[in-house]
Amino acid sequence: MSHFINNKSEQVDKSDTDDTYTLGPLQSGPPCCIPEPLIRVENLSLYYAAKPALESVSLDIYKGCITALIGPSGCGKTSFLSVLNRLTDMIPGCRVSGKVHFNSTNLLSPSLDVQGLRRDIGMIFQKPVPFPLSIRRNIELPLREYGMNKQADLNEVMQQVLRDVGLWHEVKNRLESPAQALSGGQQQRLCIARALALRPQVLLMDEPCSALDPISSGIVEDLIQRLRDKYTVVIVTHNLAQARRIANFAGFFWIREQRAGCLIEFGQCKQIFEAPAHELTAAYVNGSRG
Numbered sequence: 001m002s003h004f005i006n007n008k009s010e011q012v013d014k015s016d017t018d019d020t021y022t023l024g025p026l027q028s029g030p031p032c033c034i035p036e037p038l039i040r041v042e043n044l045s046l047y048y049a050a051k052p053a054l055e056s057v058s059l060d061i062y063k064g065c066i067t068a069l070i071g072p073s074g075c076g077k078t079s080f081l082s083v084l085n086r087l088t089d090m091i092p093g094c095r096v097s098g099k100v101h102f103n104s105t106n107l108l109s110p111s112l113d114v115q116g117l118r119r120d121i122g123m124i125f126q127k128p129v130p131f132p133l134s135i136r137r138n139i140e141l142p143l144r145e146y147g148m149n150k151q152a153d154l155n156e157v158m159q160q161v162l163r164d165v166g167l168w169h170e171v172k173n174r175l176e177s178p179a180q181a182l183s184g185g186q187q188q189r190l191c192i193a194r195a196l197a198l199r200p201q202v203l204l205m206d207e208p209c210s211a212l213d214p215i216s217s218g219i220v221e222d223l224i225q226r227l228r229d230k231y232t233v234v235i236v237t238h239n240l241a242q243a244r245r246i247a248n249f250a251g252f253f254w255i256r257e258q259r260a261g262c263l264i265e266f267g268q269c270k271q272i273f274e275a276p277a278h279e280l281t282a283a284y285v286n287g288s289r290g
């Protein structure tokens, strides 16, 4: 069955007793071997009606890498992610200008297939948002929406993605139970599994651990690291230690003169944290500003 996400992986785990992640071993922040831009953002500006929220942001998102976006509250990190899967279309009065290329597609084109884009670029929110349905239906619903109807195929993908997020053994005997009865950390992993079921190229994660207890946060953080290579991840986090642990690249956003958010500095995560080029970055990562 061609839909299977683990067609991408040599390490398919079919056993029913082994809870090993099929996404591969945990990798702790190595640089990407060959950074290849997957998303290119040029001079991106965003307004909410008359209010500027982002001004002239340019950066590349590299394939198979984890990119962390950091910066103080209100500097436009969520707005930036919202552009990348066109959630901004749903905000009345929101205007976006500049260029964003995903592969060779103009992501801002009015004629873009936005539903197709959201399949390729999935979004995970701060607060897990499972559908008010069973665990099974949470995974099946988007798959059916995108045309998968054979129950055997649906079961196969569901089991695989639940294994991928380390949830299978926790839920396999309660698949018909409401997803909202899961713990917060389990709900967040279910939301990640739901996104993975559609085989996205990119996962956008907006503070995915900040509503979780430290143990659940650690589990989700490990999972994000396992996504590296097979997926391109852009994560917003206020947890600088987390960004430093998991990211290959980091972008530091700031609010210019109390107005629009802007990108102060972008680079390899190690450089941003250990040898920032800009004094504002240095002050922020050292904790003296922000």
Ligand SMILES: Nc1ncnc2c1ncn2[C@@H]1O[C@H](COP(=O)(O)OP(=O)(O)OP(=O)(O)O)[C@@H](O)[C@H]1O
Binding pocket: 048, 051, 053, 071, 072, 073, 074, 075, 076, 077, 078, 079, 080, 091, 261
């Ligand atoms: N839908 C909206 N309508 C109007 N203004 C908005 C909207 N969403 C965000 N803003 C404003 O845009 C600016 C950037 O907001 P955004 O949520 O992108 O910041 P952020 O960096 O994600 O902040 P935080 O770290 O607190 O999540 C803020 O001033 C915010 O009030």
Ligand SMILES: [Mg+2]
Binding pocket: 077, 078, 079, 206
């Ligand atoms: Mg935000």
